[in-house]
Amino acid sequence: MFYPYGYGFDSTFIILLPAILIAFYAQIRIKSTFNKYSEVRSLKGITAAQAARHLLNKAGLDDVPVEMVGGNLTDHYDPRTRVLRLSQSVYNSTSVAAIGVAAHEAGHAVQHDNSYWPLIFRNSLVPVANFGSNAAWLLVFLAFFTGYYGLIDIGIILFSAAVLFQIVTLPVEFNASSRAINLLESEGILYDDELVSARKVLSAAALTYIAAMLVSVAQLLRLIAIGRRRK
Template identity: 50%
Template sequence: MIMYFLFLAPALLLGLYAQWKVKSAFSEMSKVPARMSGAEAARRMLDNGGLQSVRIEQVQGHLSDHYDPRAKVLRLSSDVYGGRSMAALGVACHEAGHAFQDATGYLPLVVRNAAVPAANFGSGISGVLLMVGYLMSSKALILIGVIFFSAVVFFQLVNLPVEFDASARAKRELVAQGMIAGNEEHYVSKVLGAAALTYVAATLQSVMTLAYYLFMIFGNQRSND
């Protein structure tokens, strides 16, 4: 157990910091006024890219914003949908960036979407296999559990370029279409940069968890030899 926390402590601390950073940045940038609401900015960005068929809906929850590639719908939380702030513009256009990726067949997004079922299954079954494997001292079950968990790690790794690219598209379109001035880009970057840190923390946590599992398998194997 001590070894587990030694492996995971940096990732867990980074995750806590990232969550605080997102809330802090969003709160701060919500006070910086913008020329339009998040929904209006996303609509302009989508229309300019020929994505008039992508709908925008308002949903409940705080920072529950996401793009649904199956329904072709951009779902924005109330604070983002109607918010006329730099925070709202940044988040809304980031999600619109995912719609652009979907429309153009952006390869990392295609791979990520294809990996979702395996990652969900791997996340659920790996814990069971690892626990049973350790209780039964079965290296075969433990190894199978690690293999399934590797799908989660793969998903997190391929998710990073998807999220970074969506943020880059958002900032580029906001400036290019005159929704923000060039000297206002750093306001949007503050929110999107904080959000990016959460993806990095999640990826680091999954990678270090996998490293711990591998250490337990091969470390114990070397000690027994």
């Protein structure tokens, strides 16, 4: 915990508290929703990996491999290597939850192939966002250590890139989920009730991105509050 006035309670932490609670709820919801619909097998009986492969081929992305990756809910599409990776709990599963997740990642691959501009913009922000989020709080500590509080303003500017990244992430993820549901329906991979279940899983996942954005905005507001205290 960072205490700008020596030892004691940092009141600026209150700014973070609501966002942290929402993030905690979002994690509980995605895990419980995914676990619930992981028990619901799709009528078609294909695995999530097979569903992803079918959707990629349909989009003309035969050269994008579908690989298994370790961990739980670590599914992602890597635009640098053009590889779609599904977690162990998803790859071989025939559940509507797993198929929904796989279709979502396939949606990202289609976005990349179509040069979907919010995705391109978000990807361009990755280096500066990573640097900004790591450097901002270091600059705050240095500001209090050296007494040069102008470093806090620099930290605020750098952290703003991380906030922008989280904001741009929202339309990217929402669009990928929308593409996923449309593809699953048009290709007949999931049927009516199954589509409703898959949509619930993807909606729960979307909440985690909203929560991450709220946390980053709260962190930025906290930085601004700390900076104003020293002026």
